[in-house]
Amino acid sequence: xSTTDDSFSVPQTQDPIALKQTSVKEKWWHILDTWxxxxxxxxxxxxAGALIAIDCLGGKLPSDIVVMVATLAFFGFACGEFGKRLPxxxxxxxxxxxxxxxxxxxxxxxxxxxxxxxxxxxxFKSTNILYLYICCIIVGxxxxxxxxTLIQGFLRIFFPMxxxxxxxxxxxxxxxxxxxxxxFQIFFFLILPIMAxxxxxxxxxxxxxxxxxxxxDQGVALGRILPIVxxxxxxAIVISGCLNQLGKRYPHLTGEGELMPASExxxxxxxxxxxxxxxxxxxxxxxxxxxxxVLLYMVGMLGHRIIGLPAPVGMLFVAxxxxxxxxxxxxxxxxxxVVYKFFQTSVTYPILFAVGVAxxxxxxxVNAFTLSNLLVIVSTVCALVGTGFLVGKKIGMHPIDVAIVxxxxxxxxxxxxxxxxxxxxRMVLMPFAQIATRIGGAINVSVAxxxxxxxxx
Numbered sequence: 001x002s003t004t005d006d007s008f009s010v011p012q013t014q015d016p017i018a019l020k021q022t023s024v025k026e027k028w029w030h031i032l033d034t035w036x037x038x039x040x041x042x043x044x045x046x047x048a049g050a051l052i053a054i055d056c057l058g059g060k061l062p063s064d065i066v067v068m069v070a071t072l073a074f075f076g077f078a079c080g081e082f083g084k085r086l087p088x089x090x091x092x093x094x095x096x097x098x099x100x101x102x103x104x105x106x107x108x109x110x111x112x113x114x115x116x117x118x119x120x121x122x123x124f125k126s127t128n129i130l131y132l133y134i135c136c137i138i139v140g141x142x143x144x145x146x147x148x149t150l151i152q153g154f155l156r157i158f159f160p161m162x163x164x165x166x167x168x169x170x171x172x173x174x175x176x177x178x179x180x181x182x183x184f185q186i187f188f189f190l191i192l193p194i195m196a197x198x199x200x201x202x203x204x205x206x207x208x209x210x211x212x213x214x215x216x217d218q219g220v221a222l223g224r225i226l227p228i229v230x231x232x233x234x235x236a237i238v239i240s241g242c243l244n245q246l247g248k249r250y251p252h253l254t255g256e257g258e259l260m261p262a263s264e265x266x267x268x269x270x271x272x273x274x275x276x277x278x279x280x281x282x283x284x285x286x287x288x289x290x291x292x293x294v295l296l297y298m299v300g301m302l303g304h305r306i307i308g309l310p311a312p313v314g315m316l317f318v319a320x321x322x323x324x325x326x327x328x329x330x331x332x333x334x335x336x337x338v339v340y341k342f343f344q345t346s347v348t349y350p351i352l353f354a355v356g357v358a359x360x361x362x363x364x365x366v367n368a369f370t371l372s373n374l375l376v377i378v379s380t381v382c383a384l385v386g387t388g389f390l391v392g393k394k395i396g397m398h399p400i401d402v403a404i405v406x407x408x409x410x411x412x413x414x415x416x417x418x419x420x421x422x423x424x425x426r427m428v429l430m431p432f433a434q435i436a437t438r439i440g441g442a443i444n445v446s447v448a449x450x451x452x453x454x455x456x457x
Contacts, residue, residue, distance in 0.1 A: 031043065032044075037077050037078060037081050038073075038076075038077025038078075038080055038081055038349060039077065039345060039346055040073060040074075040077055045074065045077075045078075048070045048071075048073070048074040049074055051070070052070065052071055052074060052116070055067070055115070056113045056115050056116065059115065060115060061113075061115040061116055061118075061119045062119065063118075063119040063120075063122045063123045063126075064123075065123070065127070067119070068119065068120070068123040069350075071116065071119070071120065072120065072123075072350035072351075072353055072354055073346075073349075073350050075103065075116075075350075075353045076099055076349035076350035076351070076352060076353035076354075077349050077350070079095075079098045079099040079102045079103065079349065079352075079353060079356075080095040080096075080098065080099045080349035080352070081095075082098050082102070083095035083096070083097060083098030083099065083102075086098075089241075091241065091244075091245055092238060092241035092242050092244075092245060092423070093237045093238055093240055093241025093242075093244075093419075093422075093423025093424070094241070095349070095422070095423070096237055096241075096352060096418075096419040096420075096422040096423040097234065097237055097238070097419070097423070099349045099352035099353055099356065099419075100352045100353075100355055100356040100360060100415075100419055101234070101356060101360065101362070101365075102356065103353050103356030103357045103360075104356040104357070104360040104361070104362040104365070105362050107356075107357055107362065108361075108362035108363055109362075112357070116357075117357055120353075120354055120357045120358060121357060121358040123354070124354040124355070124357070124358040124359075125358060129351065129354070130351060130354075130355070130414055130415065131297065131311070131312070131414070132294070132297075133343055133347055133348075133351050133418070134312055134414050134417075134418075134430070134434075135293045135294065135296065135297035135300075135312070135315055136290065136293045136339050136340060136342075136343045137340060137343055137344065137418075137427060137430045138293075138312065138315060138316055138319060138430050138431050138434060139289075139292060139293035139296055139315070139319050139336055139339075139340070140289070140293065140336045140337055140338075140339050140340020140341070140343070141340055141427065141428045141429070141430050141431055142316070142319045142320055142323050142431050143289075143319070143323060143328075143333045143336040143337060143340075144333075144336075144337050144340065144428060145258075145323070145428075146258075147323060147324055149258055149259070149260045150320065150323060150324070151324070152259075152260045153259040153260055153397075153432065154320065154432075154435075156259070156260070156395060156397060157259065157397075157402070157405060157432050157435065157436075158435075159391060159395065160387070160388040160391040160392045160395070160397070160402050160405075160406060161388065161405070161406065161409060161435075161436055161440055163387050163388070163391045164383075164384040164385065164387040164388040164391070164406045164409060165195055165384060165409065165440070165444070166387075167383050167384065167386075167387040168191070168194075168195070168380045168381070168383045168384030168387065168410075169187070169191055169195075169380070170383075171379050171380060171382075171383035172186065172187075172190065172191040172194075172376050172377075172379055172380030172383070173186055173187060173191065175375055175376050175379040175380075176190065176191075176372075176376045179372045179375060179376070181372060181376070186376060188210070188448065188452065189224055189225065189228065190228055190373065190376050190377065190380075191376070191380055192206065192444065192445075192448050193206065193225045193226075193228040193229050193232070194228060194229070194232035194377060194380055194381065194410045195232075195384075195409055195410060195440065195441065195444045196225075196229065196441050196444055196445050197413060197437050197438055197440060197441015197442060197444070197445065198229065198233075198411065198412050198413020198414065198415070198416055198437060198441060202229065202413065202441045202444075202445055203222060203225045203226050203229050204222065205445050205449075206221070206225055206445055206448075206449070207221040207222035207225055209445070209449040209452070210225075210452075213449070213452055213453055223364065226361070226364055227364040227365050227367060227368030228368060228373070228377065229412055230360065230364070230365050230368075230412055231365065231368050231369070231373070231374070231377050232377055232380075232381055232410040232411075232412075233410065233411045233412035233416040233419070233420070234365075235377055235378055235381045235382075235410065236381055236385070236407040236408070236410045236411050236416065236420050237407075237416075237419050237420050237423045238423070239381065239382065239385055239403075239407055240404050240407045240420045240421070240423040240424035240426075241423040241424060243385075243400050243403050243404055243407075243424055244400075244404075244423065244424045244425050244426070246400060247400045253393075253398065253399050253400045254398050254399075254400035254401055255398035255401050256401075256426075257401065257426050257427075257428035257429055258398060258401065259392075259397050259398055259401050259402060259405070259429075259432065260396070260397055260398070261396070261397075261398065281331070281334045281335050281338045285331050285332065285334060285335040285338075286335045286338050286339060287335070288331075288332050288335050289332060289333075289334070289335025289336035289337070289338060289339045290335070290339045292328065292332060292335075292336055293336065293339060296315045296318055296319050296322075297311060297312070297315045299314065299315060299318050300312060300313070300314035300315030300316075300318065301314075302314075303318075310438045310442070312414065312434050312438060313434060313435070313438045313439060316431050316434055316435070319431075320431070344427045348418060348422050348427075349422075351415075351418060352415070352418065352419060352422070355415045355418075359415070380410070381407070381410045384406055384409060384410060385403050385406045385407055386403075387406070388402050388403045388405065388406030389402065389403035389406070401426060401429060404420070404421070404424040404426050404429060405429055405432045405433055405436050406436070407420050407424070408420050408421070408432075408433035408436040408437050409436045409437065409440050409441075411433070411436075411437055413437060413441075414434075414437070416437070417430060417433040417434065417437055420433070421433060
């Protein structure tokens with residue numbers, strides 16, 4: 001009986017030396033396949049750490065994409081793995097929190113080498129990699145959805161979002177007034193920043209508007225707004241992780257990423273569609289799926305220049321239209337889904353690490369940790385999410401999935417959506433999260449500044 005080198009079987013006639021060699025080989029393969037930090041095999045993780053350390057000791061860490069892929073993966077998955085292994089909170093979104101805020105703290109306290117900070121910041125800001133991540137997630141998740149569920153979800157999600165914002169504002173104002181805070185400060189410097197849609201589309205436009213209307217320096221206004229945005233997002237991440245655990249305990253409350261319960265006919269159609277995707281996508285199909293996401297984002301950028309609609313939202317609408325009109329083949333849909341799964345599993349924690357290093361100021365976050373601020377923020381976000389849960393259930397949607405989308409209404413823009421959906425294990429809801437963040441935030445900021453302008457006049 002003979003074997004090849006690739007066989008895992010050990011013939012009885014093999015001599016002890018060959019048996020020992022095969023055993024060592026199999027043990028090594030076992031280590032590579034089962035001992036991992038995140039998705040990185042432990043030996044490769046150790047090698048990456050050693051190579052990064054050598055570059056740091058040499059005083060220069062290149063910011064090119066080759067080195068930064070290894071660097072972000074090493075630190076991102078290390079922080080995420082640490083969060084996952086924390087007792088109790090590890091199951092409530094701690095991985096996403098640790099991947100974002102541990103790097104921010106390390107930068108502030110000088111525990112992360114300067115060369116790592118400089119290279120990561122330069123890479124993150126020069127490549128705009130966050131938007132590559134978001135466009136691949138959005139397009140892939142839309143292409144993965146059932147068409148009927150997609151239509152119903154988009155039509156119904158606005159009502160729970162609106163109800164949540166109204167109730168959240170009322171509860172937040174009530175808590176703030178009960179604590180003796182000034183109503184003007186409560187609404188415009190606490191509640192509104194929470195629901196403003198993040199930093200680029202929320203905090204910065206708000207600070208510009210406040211600077212013009214209140215005659216204060218924009219930097220001062222941004223310094224007051226930004227920590228509240230981050231605290232609101234942090235609260236939403238924790239709540240999203242708790243909702244994920246609630247869904248595991250009560251499965252009838254969740255669709256595991258589907259907003260609408262599927263009918264029997266839709267389930268059969270979904271099963272038939274899955275059969276189409278049963279084969280393995282080839283390299284060219286996957287490349288086509290990635291290119292589709294990139295081109296749709298460029299369409300969104302064009303729409304932003306023409307009508308001012310945020311590029312991710314414009315891309316989202318075009319992707320939905322293509323999906324509904326059967327604009328791409330089943331093979332290309334499969335490629336988009338593979339790209340989506342790749343970015344979801346392999347890029348999320350590295351992206352969160354880069355966000356923590358490059359654009360998350362630790363000191364500003366700490367300064368906002370006052371008891372009164374925390375009570376207003378937590379009560380506002382809890383009321384918003386709880387209302388989304390109850391209204392979603394009332395109108396026949398999966399309440400936990402609706403509530404996780406509601407969490408994104410108080411998220412830190414695109415980065416907050418990534419962290420919130422990661423904590424809730426619902427990355428497939430990214431299209432709805434973008435609507436909650438981008439459109440909801442833009443409406444809130446525009447209406448609030450209009451009201452503030454008229455109020456001061």
